[in-house]
Amino acid sequence: MAHSIRIDFDACTGCRECVDSCFVDVIRWDEDKDAPFGAYPEDCQVCCVCEKVCPVQAIEIIPDWKSKYIPEPVSEKERCGP
Amino acid sequence: MTNLDSLGTVHSTDVLIVGGGAAGLSAAITAKETSPELDVLVVDKATASRGWAGKSARTAGLLSFVTEQDDPEAFVRYCLENIGFYLNDQLLLREFAFSSRPITERISSWGVEILRREGGVIDYAKWPFPWGTASINPDMCTRMAAYARELGVRIIDKVVIADLMKYENRISGAVGFNIVNGTYHIFEAATVILANGSQNYDMTLRWCGTGNGVAAAYWAGAEMRNAEFGNMCDFSRVDPRGWVITAGAHTAHDYLYAKGENISQKYRPGLHSSMDPIAVLAWYRETLAGNGPIEAHLDAFAAESGKFFKFHPEALERQSRILKKSAPLDSQRFEVIPGFIGELSCVKVDHQMRTTVPGLFAVGDVSGSGSARAGAVPAPPAKIHGTGLLNAFFMGMKGGPAAAIHARALKTYSIQGKADYDQVAALKEKVYAPMNLKDGISPRDVIHKVQDAIAPADRGVIKSEERMKKALDEITKIRRESDAMKAKDFHDLAKCLDAQSMPLCAEMFFRSSLIRTESRGFHYREDYPEMDNKNWLKWIIVKDEGGNMMVSTEDIPMHRYPYKPDRLA
Ligand SMILES: Cc1cc2nc3c(=O)[nH]c(=O)nc-3n(C[C@H](O)[C@H](O)[C@H](O)COP(=O)(O)OP(=O)(O)OC[C@H]3O[C@@H](n4cnc5c(N)ncnc54)[C@H](O)[C@@H]3O)c2cc1C
Ligand code: SF4
Ligand code: SF4
Numbered sequence: 001m002a003h004s005i006r007i008d009f010d011a012c013t014g015c016r017e018c019v020d021s022c023f024v025d026v027i028r029w030d031e032d033k034d035a036p037f038g039a040y041p042e043d044c045q046v047c048c049v050c051e052k053v054c055p056v057q058a059i060e061i062i063p064d065w066k067s068k069y070i071p072e073p074v075s076e077k078e079r080c081g082p
Numbered sequence: 083m084t085n086l087d088s089l090g091t092v093h094s095t096d097v098l099i100v101g102g103g104a105a106g107l108s109a110a111i112t113a114k115e116t117s118p119e120l121d122v123l124v125v126d127k128a129t130a131s132r133g134w135a136g137k138s139a140r141t142a143g144l145l146s147f148v149t150e151q152d153d154p155e156a157f158v159r160y161c162l163e164n165i166g167f168y169l170n171d172q173l174l175l176r177e178f179a180f181s182s183r184p185i186t187e188r189i190s191s192w193g194v195e196i197l198r199r200e201g202g203v204i205d206y207a208k209w210p211f212p213w214g215t216a217s218i219n220p221d222m223c224t225r226m227a228a229y230a231r232e233l234g235v236r237i238i239d240k241v242v243i244a245d246l247m248k249y250e251n252r253i254s255g256a257v258g259f260n261i262v263n264g265t266y267h268i269f270e271a272a273t274v275i276l277a278n279g280s281q282n283y284d285m286t287l288r289w290c291g292t293g294n295g296v297a298a299a300y301w302a303g304a305e306m307r308n309a310e311f312g313n314m315c316d317f318s319r320v321d322p323r324g325w326v327i328t329a330g331a332h333t334a335h336d337y338l339y340a341k342g343e344n345i346s347q348k349y350r351p352g353l354h355s356s357m358d359p360i361a362v363l364a365w366y367r368e369t370l371a372g373n374g375p376i377e378a379h380l381d382a383f384a385a386e387s388g389k390f391f392k393f394h395p396e397a398l399e400r401q402s403r404i405l406k407k408s409a410p411l412d413s414q415r416f417e418v419i420p421g422f423i424g425e426l427s428c429v430k431v432d433h434q435m436r437t438t439v440p441g442l443f444a445v446g447d448v449s450g451s452g453s454a455r456a457g458a459v460p461a462p463p464a465k466i467h468g469t470g471l472l473n474a475f476f477m478g479m480k481g482g483p484a485a486a487i488h489a490r491a492l493k494t495y496s497i498q499g500k501a502d503y504d505q506v507a508a509l510k511e512k513v514y515a516p517m518n519l520k521d522g523i524s525p526r527d528v529i530h531k532v533q534d535a536i537a538p539a540d541r542g543v544i545k546s547e548e549r550m551k552k553a554l555d556e557i558t559k560i561r562r563e564s565d566a567m568k569a570k571d572f573h574d575l576a577k578c579l580d581a582q583s584m585p586l587c588a589e590m591f592f593r594s595s596l597i598r599t600e601s602r603g604f605h606y607r608e609d610y611p612e613m614d615n616k617n618w619l620k621w622i623i624v625k626d627e628g629g630n631m632m633v634s635t636e637d638i639p640m641h642r643y644p645y646k647p648d649r650l651a
Binding site: 020021022023024025028039040045046047048049051052061062063065066068069070071072073074075076 | 127128129132134135136139140240261262287288290318321324325326327328329366369399400403404407408419420530533534537538539540541549552553573576
């Protein structure tokens with residue numbers, strides 16, 4: 001699973017603000033459907049700026065925290081005691 | 083002569099700026115103001131033309147400066163004694179201290195909104211240290227980008243700069259690709275300013291620096307400085323369901339508890355302006371002693387250091403949205419684990435923000451610690467909240483005019499940035515290689531391996547020779563593996579560049595850290611826990627020589643500086 005970028009296509013006006021505002025290229029414009037979509041949700045940084053700039057609240061970020069890769073906090077776990 | 087246009091779209095400019103965050107836009111505006119006749123071009127992989135690019139577009143809007151109640155000279159002394167530990171370039175630090183107030187006025191004139199009291203005086207929260215923290219609207223880059231465009235600065239969005247071009251020993255431009263449609267772009271430029279951020283290893287959310295600029299400068303032969311300090315570390319929240327929220331609380335460090343005892347006070351008594359490795363040491367030692375889980379008590383925070391932060395309403399609204407997504411806080415007390423942030427920013431620059439390669443400048447997070455202004459710390463903000471932005475403005479305002487003067491001089495002598503067909507063709511092959519492979523390791527897998535090697539607290543923060551050697555072995559292997567990466571599309575191709583930059587940066591970090599046999603600032607070694615001014619008032623320099631990473635030291639010119647550590651005097 002990954003974070004999900006939910007778009008309400010009935011409400012969306014197609015202004016592309018969400019595409020422009022995403023700083024890590026998660027949201028792209030689908031030329032065929034003429035609408036935005038979450039192309040790389042796994043890279044979403046949950047900054048919520050896309051939600052904030054949408055003039056009609058048509059976009060929603062639903063994070064999946066389990067999907068984020070987290071290395072062990074200590075490399076030598078055996079030293080960590082019980 | 084073979085036609086360059088057959089390889090890709092050719093752009094010519096006088097000053098090419100890679101990265102359009104706060105540092106890149108500051109450089110663009112001041113370069114154009116210095117020499118309006120020059121062409122100034124900003125290229126960014128995000129939408130910089132509208133101010134939506136980089137960490138700069140995601141800040142909390144804190145802007146620290148030396149207020150009218152503070153003595154700039156006291157700020158310099160405080161930074162030397164408590165933050166940078168005399169590894170600072172004191173001349174640059176002094177200039178930073180004295181110019182911080184004028185900077186606030188300058189950015190206001192570009193349209194950046196700073197909260198003010200009645201009468202127009204800047205409002206700020208006063209720390210019990212020689213600075214205060216003002217609140218700016220986090221949309222600042224939107225305003226700066228509009229102002230830059232009004233001045234005639236050109237901005238190209240969605241292009242990833244993959245490498246620099248050289249003509250003889252000097253920089254002659256850069257090449258890159260469009261992240262959406264994959265087209266190849268060739269930029270001929272007399273002068274290039276790198277403003278493309280630090281290295282964050284994709285660990286903590288929103289800390290999005292992937293070290294492309296550090297890598298490009300290194301490949302071009304530039305020297306690196308202070309790479310051993312690239313290890314900012316905060317704490318991540320562990321949700322009772324086991325989720326880890328790597329949002330970078332920036333607040334837990336003074337309020338860590340183990341079995342009901344405040345271990346922050348035990349290891350690091352008193353009030354601290356921000357995090358450092360000792361806060362992580364407290365977590366690490368108490369965990370090893372079997373006193374975990376370690377908790378952060380934010381209720382204690384709210385009562386104390388909460389008063390040092392004031393936020394712009396826009397910043398508060400953004401924060402509250404994020405907080406709601408991060409699973410509701412059932413309690414103000416929760417388990418934490420170290421949350422590695424990185425912030426390697428080691429491209430070495432002088433007072434004009436020139437790197438050691440002619441024609442190449444670097445400003446902002448890419449060269450924050452390489453400038454040595456802040457000393458033994460990673461890219462700012464390090465220990466002073468709100469100096470990431472101040473530093474980006476400061477360095478941009480110095481590098482922009484210097485680069486413009488440089489480009490103007492070259493123009494006078496008709497030395498233009500010229501692309502060489504063979505070089506451009508060879509770079510094209512290298513850049514697109516991961517698209518042409520049939521199979522290969524994915525860039526994400528490479529990135530996860532780098533994270534495993536550097537992010538654990540006992541690797542990236544609490545260091546020892548034995549553990550660093552293990553990490554270096556892993557990194558060397560990862561660097562070899564990353565030669566055979568497969569990109570699925572152009573977004574993935576940008577990830578491949580990140581996945582090349584990350585192990586390279588990690589190697590610089592560990593090689594520099596191994597040499598420094600002492601502890602100082604953000605460099606903490608369990609096997610050398612003391613500061614050693616007799617042997618280590620030196621900078622560590624990293625440089626590529628014929629494909630090998632060479633590490634050497636450079637004496638700090640203490641004789642030229644007004645302040646010396648006690649033990650030297
Ligand atoms: C969540 C968060 C909150 C923060 N809050 C504050 C705060 O309140 N106050 C403060 O002072 N500091 C804060 N900081 C730190 C501050 O954001 C940075 O120090 C500052 O923004 C750095 O500016 P910069 O222009 O050097 O880098 P960035 O803003 O990161 O800009 C780098 C630019 O380069 C582009 N780029 C990167 N690689 C390439 C490439 N290969 N090709 C083309 N373009 C490229 C990126 O897209 C980006 O736009 C915060 C940081 C984060 C992550
Ligand atoms: S939350 Fe931020 S990172 Fe995620 S899609 Fe929206 S703008 Fe992009
Ligand atoms: S910002 Fe909102 S309205 Fe505009 S394209 Fe995106 S989802 Fe649609």
